Amino acid sequence: MKPRVLVLSGCGINCERETAHAFSLPAVGGEAVCVHLNDLIAQPDRLDGFHIMVIPGGFAFGDDISAGIVLATRLRYRLDRPLSRFLGDGKLLLGICNGFQVLVRLGVLPAAKGQKWDQEATLTTNDSGKFEDRWVYLQIDPACPSPFVQGIDRLYLPVRHGEGKFLTRDDDVLRALQANHQIAARYIGPDGDAAPYPWNPNGSVDDVAAVCDPSGRVFGLMPHPEAYTHRTHHPRWTRESLPEEGQGVAIFRNAVHFARTHL
């Protein structure tokens, strides 16, 4: 049976279709369904039928007040129990861009101290003060426990955000994240070294682009893996020799593989 993926939609989420498509690619092997947030609230038990849940990119509730906060509030007040159960069962939860912001607001990420629902970090206004669409290089931490990044060394993906600067509440949290290898991916320059703006596009501390919870099963990232599933997505596909499959696919395949073998 194909692992089932719930892709959240509605209320200003806008990357649900390409995200569902990425999970459903033959090379990935998931069965993805877009479910409107309000339909899930109306029938919260539906979540039990899924192995992976994704909060895709977009502008949930316009990112009013601050990015992701209103969707996080609605999830906390309306889907607290089914979400806790989902996480308690060790299922996979992925947040991409706006979805990452939501998970951080909810406190399910990074949960460095092991306490969920406690906001330890934030994704705030880029140092540039601007929303920017640009491609970035990522270095995966080989010791990261997250199933989403197993076997991946580097990635090249687009970021498209105005609020992606990752900061922790205090140095303790940051040190814990580093020690636990929860910083799944860092922005790097084209030659692989740490590099300033625009390579780190937002000013994130320690160049953080993606984090996971200590179990690795909750994973969030600012770049968009669903935006690079085919060679023609690459900004230089007309000048470089590239494989047919885009680099973002590996993340979805990893998740589906893990669900198939563990859930």
Add this chain to the structure above:
Amino acid sequence: MQNVTILVVSPRPQMRDVRGETLLRSLREDAHVAVEHVSTAALYTIRSPRSVEELEPARRALFTDAVVEESRWDQRPSIPCRWIVQVAMLPGVTDNVGRTASRALEEMLARPLEGEVYTSSLYLFDGDLQRDDVELAVRDFLANPLVQQWRITAAADWRDGPEAFLPPPIAGADHPPRVASVALDISDDALLRLSQEGLLALNLAEMKAIQAYFHDPQRCARRQAYGLGPAPTDVEFETLAQTWSEHCKHKIFQSTIDYQDEHGTSTTIRSLFKSYIVRATEEIGRRVDWLRSVFHDNAGVIAFNEEWNLAMKVETHNTPSALDPYGGAITGILGVNRDPFGTGMGCRLLFNTDVLCFAPPDYSQPLPGRLLHPKRIFEGVHRGIKDGANQSGIPDVNGAVVFDERYSGKPLVFCGTGGLMPARIGGEPAHLKTARAGDYVVMVGGRIGKDGIHGATFSSVELDEASPASAVQIGDAITQKNMFDMLLEARDRQLYRCITDNGAGGLSSSVGEMAQFSNGCELDLERAPLKYPGLDPWEILVSESQERMTLAVPPEQLEAFLALSTRREVEATVLGTFTDTGLFHVRYAGDTVALLEMAFLHDGLPEMRLPARWQPPRFNEPAFACPADLTASLLQLLGRLNICSKEWVIRQYDHEVQGTSVVKPLVGAQNDGPSDAAVLRPLPDSMEGVIVANGICPRYSDIDTYHMAANAIDEAIRNVIAVGGRLGHIAGLDNFCWPDPVLSPGTPDGPYKLAQLVRANQALYDCCTAYGVPCISGKDSMKNDYHVGDVKISVPPTLLFSVIARMPDVRRAVTMDAKQAGDLVFAVGETRDELGGSEYYAMHGAVGNRVPRVDTQRARTLYDALADATQRGLINACHDCSDGGFAVAAAEMAFAGGLGMHLDLRAMPRAAAVTRDDTLLFSETASRFAVTVPAAHGAAFRDMMPAGSCGEIGSVHGGPEFTITGLGGEVVIASRIDELKAAWQRPLAW
């Protein structure tokens, strides 16, 4: 009891205040205000019976991001400063964040707020500043008095507490709805005054047609039966004015024109629209099988493949953008989104494209009254489009920014949107729709307020002192996105029969137009959901409040439709029914307030007859020798505003959301070269593509609008060819933005401007038929003048020609960046001595006379040959030559590819008259490309090109040098790609 309490959220002391830093920079650099520090805070004014204790959890969890922010009730941040400024909305102005905050608060409180949240901003300025300095900063940078209010307080006078802040901007009035009747038995002068003072934009003939309609005794008798007097009600009068506005009826394009050419030969043209635009499309339509719906719906529709259709529309939002750049532009982009969405049974939206025309941002002349500084307009418009497009999840894939001082009176803001619709829904063609008698009139989406009243008529007059604030409004992308998501579900379940958008003219237009299908309607306006109380019936009917669609829902689907809308939190309201009575019948609380015959409403408009006289202008031909240092000329050209990099604009648009992007707006080795056109792959499992491109060259209008239009059309099409497209399945969209061409005391040169319009249309017919590119939709905006006191500023006549094309396989797409050392460089297309209206002449302060002339027959052959070469995979890079000519195109190719070039002009195909290096380098002759080809394919490529149209002029190499040898055999340009690129990137690197 309604308490008012203010929550103040500010960055924690050790955290960066990026907003404050950005503002500080622009105040110091642009306003030259001696401010030393700016801090900001977000304010939430909560008006509700809920106590601060009840609200406290929301302060911590909802409003404050504790990692970077701190917050307090009714106190300003304790930061040392001299002045404190609060900027808030005026009553009734859309406050998206406030509304979201109210809803989120209710979610947390688990009970109604019984009040509202209003957002505003607090700025704390430090430095040696007088009140006047602060006033200036607020007026020029922080706030717009049309939509905002502010309070400036000296820090020394500040006392914390709710009174320190502005009171909440509560909207609405407590008066009962009124219906007035309009006395029309008055003198001609009084009729005209009535039109002017009411912002109705009706001329005397139109006023008299209305007068005559209401004089008819039979009509009076019928009106009496419905309880109406003989005089029109304000509801009827306003409905007629909206429906008959230039904006809605395109009166100038429909008028009869007496045109006299330069030889004194006169012709009578009955409707420019029918004579040139429709006729071209009809002729082409007999030869192609992919036209689906042209001109009569909100957008044009063509086939994409067997299963899918494409729809596209381009609109302008010029006047609102002049008054409030942010609000004008965001409503422009969200407004044009509703056009393809309201076409046929509706579209999923695929892309946006934006072309913006401004005065130079470094404009330093004194500004006449009411005008905002061009840089402020540029930034505000850009921010509006960025927010609208990004939040809607629609990629902004392509566009242009054009600069000319004459856009200081009115900027031009062209917003275009394309969508994808199934070819059939439930077995029926999806590009068709109808409303039947008995169907419900259902309004979906946002609520109605006073915002945007008179937008349609207002855009039909020049900008002057009396231009009202009510025409300005702010868009709400998320309300619209939710509505679109819900309506796509309803469409696929076939829950409605007809759909259209509420744009200009509001309900009066949307319902009035849809009622033509069934031949009548009945509306009950008291059912319309309002943002706040106190609107009169006429205001409800003509308000242009955004984010609304009007639908015809069959009775048997109403319940399912309303249930879906409730589940999606999208407001839907039954306002009435479509009928077949032949009457546009409007009631308020049971009383008839409007009763107009459908035939009069739509066809009662008297036709205009206008004079046009063409007299070709003569400019001095500049007499300067070919400069000795052409390297300096090239560097200077690359740094001109119309040529330089627009990365600052593009980078802030999300151009990749939806995962369809194939050729992005920025391409090349560093992802920063200027792409010619966008290529998209709309279906994730198919390699079929869509190409989107634009052409615009208003400078040529100074010489001859015929050639301006021909070049714009050619530019759009050659951009399609450049990225790998081909003639055969390309559709066009024409957007005319003109100065008022109607002869009047204020416009004594009306006949010349109208002749310019005639000539542009003649070119459109000639080029579209020659290329086989039918126009499928278009728009005209005919009053782009600013007139205050003695100052009149008119835009140069501007045609934006946008195209949408099908590409069978996106893997054949080509980008403009040089790809590899050793590739051969070809100049494709003959260069002629056509520097008239060029950037090069403009740089020398001249216009000249030899404007580029498009030779469509030669171009066709060339375009087909180039498409064949692309198809065979012979081409590595291709770039269109436009502003700045061949030299600019070649330089852009080189630095975008990170590769040098050695070129030799002696091999360039050229007309015999061209003897100067600068002419060859910078002439803007149409239908030309710079192409790079792998050395192994050089001979094959040359053989495929038409004789005399192609020259191998050099090669790409791995070093940084960029050199060009002149006709005399000496190097005339010697530069490096980093130097060229720096010159090109510098001007707008903000």
